Amino acid sequence: xxxxxxxxxxxxxxxxxxxxxxxxxxxxxxxxxxxxxxxxxxxxxxxxxxxxxxxxxxxxxxxxxxxxxxxxxxxxxxxxxxxxxxxxxxxxxxxxxxxxxxxxxxxxxxxx
Amino acid sequence: xxxxxxxxxxxxxxxxxxxxxxxxxxxxxxxxxxxxxxxxxxxxxxxxxxxxxxxxxxxxxxxxxxxxxxxxxxxxxxxxxxxxxxxxxxxxxxxxxxxxxxxxxxxxxxx
Numbered sequence: 001x002x003x004x005x006x007x008x009x010x011x012x013x014x015x016x017x018x019x020x021x022x023x024x025x026x027x028x029x030x031x032x033x034x035x036x037x038x039x040x041x042x043x044x045x046x047x048x049x050x051x052x053x054x055x056x057x058x059x060x061x062x063x064x065x066x067x068x069x070x071x072x073x074x075x076x077x078x079x080x081x082x083x084x085x086x087x088x089x090x091x092x093x094x095x096x097x098x099x100x101x102x103x104x105x106x107x108x109x110x111x112x
Numbered sequence: 113x114x115x116x117x118x119x120x121x122x123x124x125x126x127x128x129x130x131x132x133x134x135x136x137x138x139x140x141x142x143x144x145x146x147x148x149x150x151x152x153x154x155x156x157x158x159x160x161x162x163x164x165x166x167x168x169x170x171x172x173x174x175x176x177x178x179x180x181x182x183x184x185x186x187x188x189x190x191x192x193x194x195x196x197x198x199x200x201x202x203x204x205x206x207x208x209x210x211x212x213x214x215x216x217x218x219x220x221x222x223x
Contacts, residue, residue, distance in 0.1 A: 043213040058210055097209035098142045103154035
C-alpha cells in the first residue's frame, strides 16, 4: 500500500541518548516535513525538505537534525535527547512544496 | 508563534447540525489547508484553498477564505458522529513553503 511510514511507533528514551526517527514514503514526493505535536500547541514544524539534497529549518529546529540523501527517506535525529522533546512526532510529504500533505501515523517519544 | 489560530477551541453539537470553525492567520499566504485528526492518529487532508480563491466545496465541507481579513472558515453540514475529531488549519507564509498549523478545534458530534 502506497503511503508514508514511520518507525518506531513508540519509544522510551533516557535523557542524553541519541535517537533517530525514521520516515519513508513511496509516493515519489519531492517535499517532506517533520512536525511535533504537544497537547494544546497543535503541530509545530521542526525541519522540512523541498527536494532531495536540500533541507530547511522550521519553527522549532533546535536539538534536531535531518538529512535527505534520497527522495524516499527523511530521518530525524535527536543528538542528545532532553525531556522537553517528549512529544508525538509526525512525518509528512507532499508532491511539491505548498501542496496537500500526507501524514504518517506518528511516533510517540518519551524522554525520561 | 502560531501563524494560524482556530476558534472555537472546542465545539459540541448534535448530529445533523452544522459545525462552523474559524481560522485566523498573520501573514500573506500561498494557500490555506484544513486537516482532520482523529484521536491519536495522523492528520488527514480535507481541502486546500488558494489565495486567489474565495470559496471551495468538497462533499459536506465548505471552506471560505478572506485574505483581506486573513481568515478562513470551515463549515461541515449535516454533521455525523463520525465527524468527531480535531480540525486544524495550516498556512504557508508566501515565499517560505513552511507550513504553520493552528492549535485546532475539537469537534464533538453527539448522536
